[in-house]
Amino acid sequence: MGVSPRTVSSAVVLALAAAALGTASASAVTPPAAPYPGHAGYSGYTGSVAEAEANEAFFDAVLRSVAEKRAANPTGTAAVTVVYDASRAPSFSSVIARSTQIWNSSVGNVKLQAGSAANADFSYREGNDPRGSYASTDGHGSGYIFLDHAQNQQYDSTRVTAHETGHVLGLPDHYSGPCSELMSGGGPGPSCRNANPNAAERSRVERLWANGLAKAMDEALDKALTKSTR
Numbered sequence: 001m002g003v004s005p006r007t008v009s010s011a012v013v014l015a016l017a018a019a020a021l022g023t024a025s026a027s028a029v030t031p032p033a034a035p036y037p038g039h040a041g042y043s044g045y046t047g048s049v050a051e052a053e054a055n056e057a058f059f060d061a062v063l064r065s066v067a068e069k070r071a072a073n074p075t076g077t078a079a080v081t082v083v084y085d086a087s088r089a090p091s092f093s094s095v096i097a098r099s100t101q102i103w104n105s106s107v108g109n110v111k112l113q114a115g116s117a118a119n120a121d122f123s124y125r126e127g128n129d130p131r132g133s134y135a136s137t138d139g140h141g142s143g144y145i146f147l148d149h150a151q152n153q154q155y156d157s158t159r160v161t162a163h164e165t166g167h168v169l170g171l172p173d174h175y176s177g178p179c180s181e182l183m184s185g186g187g188p189g190p191s192c193r194n195a196n197p198n199a200a201e202r203s204r205v206e207r208l209w210a211n212g213l214a215k216a217m218d219e220a221l222d223k224a225l226t227k228s229t230r
Helices: 010-019 049-072 090-106 149-154 157-168 199-228
Strands: 080-088 110-114 122-127 134-137 143-148
Touching (some): 049 134, 049 143
Parallel strands (some): 080 122
């Protein structure tokens, strides 16, 4: 759910850290006995310019990662496959699977697929962080979604995970939106259990992966051509 930071360049590393992005522990930890106080306590739910920039950087990094792999191994399929590694978030394996199913049944231009760390475009991690869950990236193809134990006890876990995955697919936070908007995150409060993107969110993802990937592919092909001529 609208969460924290992600790292983008040293400047965005600041955004990441500040927005709840880069430095959270990636190891699985036993959930605390009691959840953190109300959703206002999660910095990621309040939103910030740094967080918005970090979200965009994560999407751009995933686009580049996918484009470079497709440039190296062209396929005839229209749909783009984004590979994730969930091995570092074992407690959330079933939730991640549900989130994946939701997105894969909602959009057609991009599909999520489980894979290994070696070929993943991003990964999921779990642990404890007072900032809550968030998406993080270094801006160079290495990104992850951090799932906070306490927040996932207070909020619907599938909604949290699907929301964070929405950032990977290019969607920004919109905390002022209603529960029917997946990207409204924690705005509607813990009682909101909707884990499905609405029509506008689905349409935006479709456009992003139809148009954004084309641009990323051009850059990846130029990069590959430059390497081959050296």
